[in-house]
Amino acid sequence: MSAAVKYTLGRIGLFVVVVLALWPVDMNVFLKLMLALVFSAAASFFLLKGWRDEMAEEMAVAAERRRTEKERLRSALAGEDQPTEGQPTEGERREG
Numbered sequence: 001m002s003a004a005v006k007y008t009l010g011r012i013g014l015f016v017v018v019v020l021a022l023w024p025v026d027m028n029v030f031l032k033l034m035l036a037l038v039f040s041a042a043a044s045f046f047l048l049k050g051w052r053d054e055m056a057e058e059m060a061v062a063a064e065r066r067r068t069e070k071e072r073l074r075s076a077l078a079g080e081d082q083p084t085e086g087q088p089t090e091g092e093r094r095e096g
Contacts, residue, residue: 003054010048014040
């Protein structure tokens with residue numbers, strides 16, 4: 001399971017737990033939901049730190065991969081395409 005899914009489910013789970021804890025309290029439902037949102041956000045800051053860091057790392061790796069691919073495509077479109085490892089150069093293709 002990806003870190004983003006784990007973190008998202010953790011946030012939703014914390015929200016549900018806080019809502020259930022506030023349910024017996026006699027107050028407006030909207031106020032209960034707002035308090036649950038605030039308390040679950042604060043709790044997730046501490047309780048879900050590992051999953052949040054893992055998700056941030058996955059997102060950084062994906063962004064770097066997209067940036068590298070974008071640069072490779074731009075250089076290929078500009079005619080500056082360099083052969084990748086294992087691929088023969090233009091001259092090697094003609095000779096072989």
